[in-house]
Amino acid sequence: GAGVSQSPSNKVTEKGKDVELRCDPISGHTALYWYRQSLGQGLEFLIYFQGNSAPDKSGLPSDRFSAERTGGSVSTLTIQRTQQEDSAVYLCASSLRTGPFNYGYTFGSGTRLTVV
Amino acid sequence: GDSVTQMEGPVTLSEEAFLTINCTYTATGYPSLFWYVQYPGEGLQLLLKATKADDKGSNKGFEATYRKETTSFHLEKGSVQVSDSAVYFCALSDRYGGSQGNLIFGKGTKLSVKP
Numbered sequence: 001g002a003g004v005s006q007s008p009s010n011k012v013t014e015k016g017k018d019v020e021l022r023c024d025p026i027s028g029h030t031a032l033y034w035y036r037q038s039l040g041q042g043l044e045f046l047i048y049f050q051g052n053s054a055p056d057k058s059g060l061p062s063d064r065f066s067a068e069r070t071g072g073s074v075s076t077l078t079i080q081r082t083q084q085e086d087s088a089v090y091l092c093a094s095s096l097r098t099g100p101f102n103y104g105y106t107f108g109s110g111t112r113l114t115v116v
Numbered sequence: 117g118d119s120v121t122q123m124e125g126p127v128t129l130s131e132e133a134f135l136t137i138n139c140t141y142t143a144t145g146y147p148s149l150f151w152y153v154q155y156p157g158e159g160l161q162l163l164l165k166a167t168k169a170d171d172k173g174s175n176k177g178f179e180a181t182y183r184k185e186t187t188s189f190h191l192e193k194g195s196v197q198v199s200d201s202a203v204y205f206c207a208l209s210d211r212y213g214g215s216q217g218n219l220i221f222g223k224g225t226k227l228s229v230k231p
Contacts, residue, residue, distance in 0.1 A: 004159075033218070033219075041223075042205070042221060042224045043160075043205065043221045043224070048216075055216065056216070056218075091159055091160065093160075100217050100218050100219050101148050101167070101209045101211045101217050102148065102167065103162075103165075104148075104150045104152075104165060104207070104209070104219060105160075105162075105219055106162075107152075107159040107160040108159050109158060109159040
């Protein structure tokens with residue numbers, strides 16, 4: 001696609017429920033990144049994919065968080081048994097394999113997750 | 117490891133004032149440097165970049181010069197507008213650092229411009 005697409009744009013869920021957040025990167029971008037941005041906070045790195053593999057999962061905050069990417073394209077971030085502290089904007093970005101150094105990332109508009 | 121430090125906000129200015137947002141970095145190699153902007157309710161957009169020392173990135177009246185000697189990439193604009201109100205993030209990509217060339221972000225600086 002023309003840009004990075006994230007869905008849903010807003011999600012309200014009850015504490016304890018599972019949620020899935022979707023990211024559709026720019027066609028041909030092999031690298032995909034998930035970040036979390038809590039209210040008034042900076043960017044918290046969650047996970048990075050190169051193709052379908054995740055060389056760096058170091059940012060996932062707990063084992064309730066997981067992510068997968070299939071076909072080198074769409075990625076899904078899953079949060080199980082959501083807690084109120086999971087409320088944040090989840091941002092996805094993509095880049096060419098050699099892109100970050102020369103071009104940076106292209107970000108989606110984010111999914112605002114509210115756990116009530 | 118590699119890191120980016122930018123001035124704490126919030127920064128509040130009157131329209132047409134001069135803007136400087138300081139950014140300094142630590143990197144193993146010779147990084148590329150970026151400024152991203154996040155307008156209210158939106159994702160991050162690339163504002164400008166510089167890929168080698170002494171390069172000047174510029175866009176929408178904003179500019180920043182890659183200073184290797186001071187490891188800095190300060191963002192400047194001569195005359196801000198209300199529409200510039202946003203959060204600004206400085207970032208680096210270090211091809212030879214431990215981050216595999218991925219972007220490392222500063223904490224962001226919120227700018228509010230009053231009419």
